[in-house]
Amino acid sequence: MIRIDNVSKSFGGLQAVRGVSFEVAQGSITGLIGPNGAGKSSLFNIVAGLFPPSSGRVLLDGQDITGLPPHKLFHRGLVRTFQIPHEFSRMTVRENLMVVPPGQSGENLFKTWLRWGKVKQQDSEVLDRVDDVLKFLEITHVADELAGNLSGGQKKLLDLGRTMMTDAKMVLLDEPGAGVNRTLLGKIREAILRLNRERGYTFCVIEHDMDLISALCEPVHVMANGELIASGSMETLRQNEEVREAYLGGGASGRMGEETPRQNSTDEGASS
Known part of the structure; x- marks a missing residue:
């Protein structure tokens, strides 16, 4: 590869x-x-x-x-x-994961106005993916914790996520x-x-x-x-x-x- x-x-x-x-x-x-x-x-x-x-x-x-x-x-x-x-230390673990996928429609101001249905659908798909990652890595219990408050090992798991x-x-x-x-x-x-x-x-x-x-x-x-x-x-x-x-x-x-x-x-x- x-x-x-x-x-x-x-x-x-x-x-x-x-x-x-x-x-x-x-x-x-x-x-x-x-x-x-x-x-x-x-x-x-x-x-x-x-x-x-x-x-x-x-x-x-x-x-x-x-x-x-x-x-x-x-x-x-x-x-x-x-x-x-x-x-991103001042964002939650969940938010750190949500911002990763590129090309999200919600990042474009005009699309949030004109194509709200697509933005909402894509946000739902991203959240489903986040939930899958949290469960896979067994860090669901810190999903809403600020990333800056995590231990060193939890931050490494977040990196994998x-x-x-x-x-x-x-x-x-x-x-x-x-x-x-x-x-x-x-x-x-x-x-x-x-x-x-x-x-x-x-x-x-x-x-x-x-x-x-x-x-x-x-x-x-x-x-x-x-x-x-x-x-x-x-x-x-x-x-x-x-x-x-x-x-x-x-x-x-x-x-x-x-x-x-x-x-x-x-x-x-x-x-x-």
Whole structure:
């Protein structure tokens, strides 16, 4: 579905990404791991259209999307989440979901006057879709809560919900487990698996939690110093000396198989 073809990116004298190539197959949950500073987020930002590569190409379903801005990629079915959620904090969870679908007739003042029947019908369809998302993610109990009041894990679930309000073909997940307690992390893991298995979503996931990557992803690609150094299953990668050296050289928080510290205090009571 996504093909990254010899992509490089330089920022002044710093080469953040160096000739990286790999594919994300349709229907897969593909992992992208590596120690801090490996170039993972820079590569994600290139694929998501936040900035163009210095060289190389990105293809979606065989179509060259290199350098297309995020809003155009959104309409082609490619969306991304961020390590720090970007919710509308003064709107409710329900309202955050309602604003996502593009081209709603109610957004046009003249259509609300002249085609009220169509606006009302479309609003009803959007609300039905919102209800489906809330139930699927098991967050109906916070539907009318301001999004800014949610815990970190609930905000990550809301991010997943917003991707469900689009016609996404490909979802880039940037550290879905960061800052999430273990209970809600389990819910996020199950939601991703169900979206993949039951609704056909394709994911590419950046994550430092190796247990989460092991539970979700096949295959997994490893970056270090801007380069792709290995690909395969987590079982295989754990035995790869080059991968182990890259992680061991990245400090305790980046070691293979060791859990990255979580900000559990942000999610106290969130699973109720």
